[in-house]
Amino acid sequence: MSIKKLLKTIYVFSFAILFASCANSVDVSAPANEEKEITYGFSGILQLDTNIYSDSSNSSRTAMPTLPSSAVYYVDYKLDSASEHFVKTSNDTGVFTTSGGRVSGFYLPLSVGKWVIEVGVIDNGTTILKDTKTVTLTPENPLMTNQVFFLKMGQTGTGSMKLKITAGSGSGVSSIKVILEDGRVVEDSNNDSFFEASDIPSGEQRIDINAYDGSSTPQLIFSTIQIINIYDNIETNQWIIDGTTKETFEITKSMTDDFKPRQYFVDGTTGGSGDDTNNTGTSSNSPFKTVKHAIDTINARAETYTFTIHVKDGSYELDNHTLEIKKNITLECWKNAPNDRLGSAKIVVRGGTKCVLVGPTTDDKPVNFYLQSVADDNTSGLEINGNGLNRCGVYIENGIFVMNGGVINETGEAETEYGGIVLPDVQSGQSVERQFIMLKGTIKNSKGTKACGVYVGKDTIFQMEGGVISGNRAQSENSYAVVNNGEMSIKGQINISGNNRYDGNEQVFIPGSGETQVPESHNLYLPKITEEGKEVINKLQVLGSISSNSQIGISAPVGTESGQLEPTGQKPVAITKNYMDSIAPSIIFKQDKSSPYVFMKSTDGATFGEAAFGLGGGVIYTSTDYSFSFASDTTVVTRDIAKDVTITVAAKRKESENVTSELHYNPNDEKLYLTYIEATEESDAIYSNSVLEDIEETPDYNKVVWTAELTLEGNTIPSAYQPTISAGAGDNKIKVSIPALPYKDNYTLTITATYLGIQYGANFQITCN
Numbered sequence: 001m002s003i004k005k006l007l008k009t010i011y012v013f014s015f016a017i018l019f020a021s022c023a024n025s026v027d028v029s030a031p032a033n034e035e036k037e038i039t040y041g042f043s044g045i046l047q048l049d050t051n052i053y054s055d056s057s058n059s060s061r062t063a064m065p066t067l068p069s070s071a072v073y074y075v076d077y078k079l080d081s082a083s084e085h086f087v088k089t090s091n092d093t094g095v096f097t098t099s100g101g102r103v104s105g106f107y108l109p110l111s112v113g114k115w116v117i118e119v120g121v122i123d124n125g126t127t128i129l130k131d132t133k134t135v136t137l138t139p140e141n142p143l144m145t146n147q148v149f150f151l152k153m154g155q156t157g158t159g160s161m162k163l164k165i166t167a168g169s170g171s172g173v174s175s176i177k178v179i180l181e182d183g184r185v186v187e188d189s190n191n192d193s194f195f196e197a198s199d200i201p202s203g204e205q206r207i208d209i210n211a212y213d214g215s216s217t218p219q220l221i222f223s224t225i226q227i228i229n230i231y232d233n234i235e236t237n238q239w240i241i242d243g244t245t246k247e248t249f250e251i252t253k254s255m256t257d258d259f260k261p262r263q264y265f266v267d268g269t270t271g272g273s274g275d276d277t278n279n280t281g282t283s284s285n286s287p288f289k290t291v292k293h294a295i296d297t298i299n300a301r302a303e304t305y306t307f308t309i310h311v312k313d314g315s316y317e318l319d320n321h322t323l324e325i326k327k328n329i330t331l332e333c334w335k336n337a338p339n340d341r342l343g344s345a346k347i348v349v350r351g352g353t354k355c356v357l358v359g360p361t362t363d364d365k366p367v368n369f370y371l372q373s374v375a376d377d378n379t380s381g382l383e384i385n386g387n388g389l390n391r392c393g394v395y396i397e398n399g400i401f402v403m404n405g406g407v408i409n410e411t412g413e414a415e416t417e418y419g420g421i422v423l424p425d426v427q428s429g430q431s432v433e434r435q436f437i438m439l440k441g442t443i444k445n446s447k448g449t450k451a452c453g454v455y456v457g458k459d460t461i462f463q464m465e466g467g468v469i470s471g472n473r474a475q476s477e478n479s480y481a482v483v484n485n486g487e488m489s490i491k492g493q494i495n496i497s498g499n500n501r502y503d504g505n506e507q508v509f510i511p512g513s514g515e516t517q518v519p520e521s522h523n524l525y526l527p528k529i530t531e532e533g534k535e536v537i538n539k540l541q542v543l544g545s546i547s548s549n550s551q552i553g554i555s556a557p558v559g560t561e562s563g564q565l566e567p568t569g570q571k572p573v574a575i576t577k578n579y580m581d582s583i584a585p586s587i588i589f590k591q592d593k594s595s596p597y598v599f600m601k602s603t604d605g606a607t608f609g610e611a612a613f614g615l616g617g618g619v620i621y622t623s624t625d626y627s628f629s630f631a632s633d634t635t636v637v638t639r640d641i642a643k644d645v646t647i648t649v650a651a652k653r654k655e656s657e658n659v660t661s662e663l664h665y666n667p668n669d670e671k672l673y674l675t676y677i678e679a680t681e682e683s684d685a686i687y688s689n690s691v692l693e694d695i696e697e698t699p700d701y702n703k704v705v706w707t708a709e710l711t712l713e714g715n716t717i718p719s720a721y722q723p724t725i726s727a728g729a730g731d732n733k734i735k736v737s738i739p740a741l742p743y744k745d746n747y748t749l750t751i752t753a754t755y756l757g758i759q760y761g762a763n764f765q766i767t768c769n
Contacts, residue, residue: 041143160198160234316346328369578610661674745768
C-alpha cells in the first residue's frame with residue numbers, strides 16, 4: 001500500500017472514530033442474550049437471452065459464438081446508496097457454480113440493504129454479455145435464491161460470423177447464398193461450406209438463407225429466415241438447433257421438397273417476364289404477371305399450406321375485382337433476390353367494394369394474410385391502392401391480417417362508410433375470427449363517413465405495435481381515422497395523428513372563427529360502452545413499452561352534455577388499461593377537440609396511473625420525457641469552515657423529436673413550472689403553469705426529491721460530515737450546505753434528483769484546502 005493510500009485510509013477511519021465518539025455518548029446497544037445473527041445472501045442463475053427462430057416445418061435454430069478461452073464471468077455488486085463496487089470473477093473460488101462444465105450460477109454473501117448486482121462475461125476488457133438486478137435484503141427477507149439473470153449482448157460495436165451451411169444428399173441444392181440484414185450477399189467463396197462476414201452490428205441479426213438448383217438460370221428451391229446473435233469483437237461460429245450445439249446447418253431433401261410447392265413468383269414490371277397465361281409462376285424464371293392470378297391459383301389448391309408470393313420490386317398492376325384471400329398467404333416484395341423483403345410494388349383495385357377480402361365466410365376456417373417487409377421505413381412493401389373510389393382497403397371477414405410493412409392508400413370516397421381496414425362487428429351467433437395486427441407500414445389518404453383508417457368492430461381485435469395512421473380524411477363529424485368498438489392494444493413505436501375532418505367540398509374543416517382557427521383533428525375515437533354494468537370509455541390496452549416519438553390523438557364522449565361522461569379533477573375518465581409507471585411508456589396523448597377536458601393521470605383508486613380525461617393537466621407526458629442537468633458555483637472549500645454550494649438545475653421536457661421546452665424549478669415548493677417571472681422591487685418572483693397539477697390524495701407526487709452525499713475515494717464519510725439540501729436563492733437554485741471538514745483532500749459531491757420515479761445525478765469534485 002502506498003503512503004498516500006495509507007493516509008487516505010487513516011482519514012476515513014478517523015472520520016468513523018470522530019462520529020463514534022458522538023454516537024457512543026448514549027448506550028443504545030441491546031443485551032447480548034437478545035442479539036440474533038442473521039445471514040444475508042443472494043444466489044443467481046445465468047441464462048442467455050437469445051432469439052430462437054422457429055418455422056412451421058423445421059427445428060428451432062439460432063447461431064451463437066463460442067466464447068474465447070480468455071473470457072471470464074464476473075459479478076459486480078454494490079450497495080445502491082454507496083459508490084464502492086465489489087467485483088468477483090470465475091477465477092475466484094467459492095462464487096460461481098458450474099453445471100456440465102459451464103458456469104451456471106453464483107452465490108454472494110451480502111448484508112442488509114438495497115444492492116445493485118451486475119453479472120456478465122468479459123474478454124480482454126470488453127463486456128460481451130451482462131444483466132443487472134436491484135434487490136433489497138431485509139431482516140424479514142435476508143436470502144434471495146435462484147434469481148434468473150438473462151445475459152444480454154452488448155449492442156454498441158460489431159462482430160463477425162463464420163457459419164457452416166451444407167446441402168444434404170438428394171436436396172437438389174447446387175448453390176447457397178446468405179443475405180445479411182444490411183443487404184450484403186455472402187457466398188461460399190472458399191468452397192468449404194463456410195459463410196463468412198465481418199463488421200456485422202452486434203445484437204440480434206436477421207439472415208436470409210437461400211438455396212438454388214443447378215439449372216442454367218438457378219431457381220430458388222429453399223429459403224429460410226434465421227435470427228443469429230452477434231457479439232462485440234467475437235465470431236459467431238456455431239448453430240444451436242433444438243437446444244443442442246451443432247457445427248452445421250444442413251438443408252435436407254425434405255426441406256426442399258416441402259418448400260417448392262408453396263412458392264409463387266410475380267413480375268409485373270414494365271417489360272418484365274411475367275405472364276399469367278403461359279408461365280407456371282413457380283419460379284423466378286417463369287413468373288406470373290399479376291398478384292391476383294397468383295392468389296387465384298393458390299385458392300384453387302386443395303392443400304392447407306402457408307403459401308408465399310414473391311413480387312418483384314417495381315411491379316404494378318390494375319385489377320377490376322376484389323382480391324379474395326382463401327388460403328394462408330404471405331406476400332413479400334423482393335429487390336435483390338427473392339425473399340429479401342426489401343422491395344416495393346403497387347396494386348390498384350378499380351372494381352368491387354373491397355380491395356382485399358380476407359377469409360370469405362364461404363370457408364369455415366379463418367385464414368392469415370401477411371404483408372412482409374424488412375425495410376426500416378413504413379412505406380416499403382406492397383401498396384394496396386383503392387384508386388380513390390368507393391371501396392375499403394382490406395376487409396377482414398374471417399381471419400387475421402398482419403401488416404408488417406406496406407401501404408394502404410387512397411381507399412374510400414366522400415360517401416364511403418369505411419376506408420382503410422375494416423373489422424366488421426361480430427353478430428350474435430357468428431363463429432368468426434377478425435383480427436388486424438399492425439407492426440409496420442402506413443395507412444393514408446383514405447376516406448370514410450364512419451371510419452377512414454381502421455374500423456374496429458364489436459368483438460374484433462386491433463393490435464398496433466408499430467406503423468403510421470396519418471393523413472386520412474374523416475368525411476363527417478362522427479368519423480375518425482380509427483374507431484374502436486372492439487379491443488385495441490398498443491405497444492412499440494406508433495403514430496395515430498395528422499388525420500382531419502373534411503367538409504363536403506373536400507376542404508379541411510376548420511371550426512370557429514378568428515385568428516386561432518385550426519383544423520379539426522379526427523384521429524382515434526374511443527366510444528362509450530357498458531362494462532360490468534357501468535358506462536365507461538372503451539379503453540386502450542397497453543401491452544408493453546411505448547417507444548419514443550409515439551403520438552396518439554384521441555376523442556371520446558366526455559363533457560357536460562346529455563349522454564356524455566363527465567370527468568372531474570379527482571375522478572377523471574380513464575382511457576387506458578395497464579398504462580402504469582412500471583411499463584414506463586413514452587407516448588404523448590393529445591385531445592383532438594378543444595374543450596376544458598384534457599389529459600392527465602387518473603387518481604381514481606380503480607385506475608390509478610392510467611391515462612385519462614380530466615379537468616386540468618394538459619397533454620400527458622411520462623417520466624421518461626423529463627431530463628435534468630446540474631452545475632455548481634464552486635468546487636473549493638476551506639478546511640474547518642462550513643460552505644454553502646449553489647447548484648443550478650436545468651430541467652427540460654421533451655415535446656417531440658428534437659424539440660424540448662425549458663422548465664423552471666421553484667426551490668420553495670420543490671415543483672416544476674412552465675412560466676417564471678423574476679422578482680422586482682414591487683413584487684416577488686412568480687411561478688405559474690404548473691407542470692403537474694396538485695392532487696389532494698398524493699400531495700408530493702409532483703415534487704423533486706433531492707439527496708446529496710460526500711465520498712472520499714469511493715467511501716462514504718460519516719453522516720456528521722454529510723451535506724444538507726435546502727432552497728436556493730432564485731429560480732432553478734438549490735443550496736447544498738457542506739459542514740466543516742477536518743481534513744484537506746479531494747472529495748466527490750454526488751447530487752441526485754428524483755422526479756416521477758426516475759433518478760438524475762451528477763458528481764462534482766470538491767477540493768478541501
